[in-house]
Amino acid sequence: MTLKHSTHLIALAALPAAFTLALATPGLAQDGGGNGGSHGRNYRIDLGPLNDSGASGTAQLSLQGRQLTVKIDAQGLVPGQPHAQHIHGSTDGHNHFCPDKSADKNGDGVVTTTEGLPAYGDINISLTTKGDTSKASGLAVDRMPVADKNGKLSYSRTITVSQAVADRLTDLHIVQHGIDPNGNKMYDFSKGKSDLDPKLPQEATAPADCGMIHSSH
Numbered sequence: 590m591t592l593k594h595s596t597h598l599i600a601l602a603a604l605p606a607a608f609t610l611a612l613a614t615p616g617l618a619q620d621g622g623g624n625g626g627s628h629g630r631n632y633r634i635d636l637g638p639l640n641d642s643g644a645s646g647t648a649q650l651s652l653q654g655r656q657l658t659v660k661i662d663a664q665g666l667v668p669g670q671p672h673a674q675h676i677h678g679s680t681d682g683h684n685h686f687c688p689d690k691s692a693d694k695n696g697d698g699v700v701t702t703t704e705g706l707p708a709y710g711d712i713n714i715s716l717t718t719k720g721d722t723s724k725a726s727g728l729a730v731d732r733m734p735v736a737d738k739n740g741k742l743s744y745s746r747t748i749t750v751s752q753a754v755a756d757r758l759t760d761l762h763i764v765q766h767g768i769d770p771n772g773n774k775m776y777d778f779s780k781g782k783s784d785l786d787p788k789l790p791q792e793a794t795a796p797a798d799c800g801m802i803h804s805s806h
């Protein structure tokens with residue numbers, strides 16, 4: 590009985606030391622974590638029309654570490670058609686922006702994706718609905734969101750981005766593609782073949798709207 594009692598006392602005496610250690614560790618982690626990291630960063634993007642598409646919308650980006658959540662609500666797109674969408678631009682300090690009509694080098698009335706590239710830069714991230722999000726999926730129209738019968742499109746996905754993209758998000762911008770200049774509610778070859786993939790109509794890949802990424806606070 591006496592022996593058992595003293596064992597308990599020893600165990601209790603050891604507890605304060607264990608508590609001290611446990612408390613010290615979270616304290617260190619908190620110092621290392623910083624204040625901004627836990628809250629993340631938010632961005633709002635206004636998407637404005639290109640190529641007289643009549644398309645517009647808003648996008649919201651929120652970044653937690655390297656987890657980027659992209660939400661897009663757009664309207665005025667070609668109904669029932671897939672709309673390739675990307676985050677364009679580079680992370681090496683170039684100042685890219687959304688192109689205007691002067692980018693239409695051959696004067697055919699359409700700023701093609703290639704003609705727009707000097708302004709808005711190359712595809713950095715493909716905003717697909719599932720699977721790969723690299724530049725390689727830029728024209729994966731079977732994994733791009735489809736506008737509803739009223740030309741509205743809603744998109745939401747969380748993707749893991751590179752540290753360079755996380756650091757330089759405000760150098761980038763969002764572009765949605767797919768236009769319908771002859772107004773027949775489908776992509777056809779009335780504007781020729783796509784400069785990106787001759788199997789696709791130009792209408793399917795020409796940019797429809799664009800918006801620059803700015804910090805929302």
Ligand SMILES: [Cu+2]
Pocket residue numbers: 673674675676677712764765766
């Ligand atoms: Cu694009």
